[in-house]
């Protein structure tokens with residue numbers, strides 16, 4: 519365990535597990551990369567019974583990529599070892615001893631001769647044909663789903679959420695739950711019409727809940743959670759890890775590519791993500807090439823370093839997106855040119871540098887992009903976020919600094 523960096527539970531794990539194991543609904547509000555996923559997977563592991571043929575846990579995620587990652591986390595045999603290991607460390611807390619013992623004695627469901635716990639991914643982008651057949655034949659124990667695909671199945675009565683004992687909403691834009699997009703109204707339906715908060719334990723997990731008091735109030739009023747929901751807010755005054763170093767560099771638009779190249783040469787990152795804005799409708803109509811393509815072409819011709827250059831953007835088909843992520847996960851050094859699709863939840867522990875080639879649209883987006891680095895909770899390695907801005911954007915970045923309470927240093931290229 520020590521070899522792979524699991525020495526003790528993170529703060530959110532230590533603080534949240536006692537509440538989760540006591541059956542309380544929880545809002546897990548902690549820095550990016552602080553270990554929220556393992557926290558709720560451990561709850562799921564404690565509640566499900568693989569011998570029962572019913573959907574007992576549901577994890578709602580915002581993107582296909584995050585859904586595949588959650589499934590992968592669960593699939594690792596090692597997760598069970600991690601869970602039991604963490605349990606030993608939180609044993610000192612005021613938890614019922616019986617609960618730990620039941621959990622420790624539980625078959626892993628992953629290794630050995632015990633019946634496996636099955637996990638189904640209902641993610642946007644597939645035909646869902648195989649999942650329909652599977653659901654009819656024998657329901658899986660855990661479902662990881664994006665809102666769109668899940669609602670499609672629920673509307674067609676392919677399965678129901680009646681037997682769900684725990685519902686997790688992971689990064690499903692809880693910060694946007696007040697707006698009226700189709701996704702959010704579907705999420706509300708999942709929380710209230712298709713299942714009742716009285717029959718399940720509900721957990722929201724996010725690094726950003728901007729109006730959290732209002733969110734908690736609404737959660738209770740709208741019956742997304744029970745009345746005694748607990749808000750577990752770790753590092754409230756420091757929403758991003760302190761070993762994350764923020765800097766910016768000013769240049770004219772036409773100098774941005776060259777500036778990026780100079781940065782890559784001087785930083786020599788182990789691995790990095792270069793975030794680019796999605797192409798606007800106006801630019802599409804004008805027949806212009808998207809920034810992602812321009813950047814990829816530029817790097818392929820001008821970048822002389824050792825890192826492989828890869829692309830991840832919304833308009834790629836799902837297989838190409840999965841292939842890019844798979845390539846990145848293999849390790850070995852890469853530069854990923856990505857839109858905000860890679861900004862939430864995706865866990866790439868080797869990432870050392872983030873570049874905002876285009877500034878994110880909001881402070882919350884900045885936080886999530888920055889959070890793709892510094893993802894080894896007990897490491898002391900420093901990581902860097904660099905924003906390449908045009909002079910007029912300085913006040914926007916300053917606003918993000920004020921909102922997220924961090925300092926961004928100006929980098930002057932001689």
Ligand SMILES: Nc1ncnc2c1ncn2[C@@H]1O[C@H](COP(=O)(O)OP(=O)(O)OP(=O)(O)O)[C@@H](O)[C@H]1O
Nearest residue numbers: 523524526527528550551552553554555556725863
């Ligand atoms: N107790 C622990 N010790 C060491 N590493 C841990 C521990 N718990 C989780 N990790 C690792 O930390 C990394 C980040 O965890 P995770 O993806 O759960 O973060 P998160 O809080 O969900 O982040 P985000 O808000 O960005 O989604 C993962 O690689 C995970 O395996």
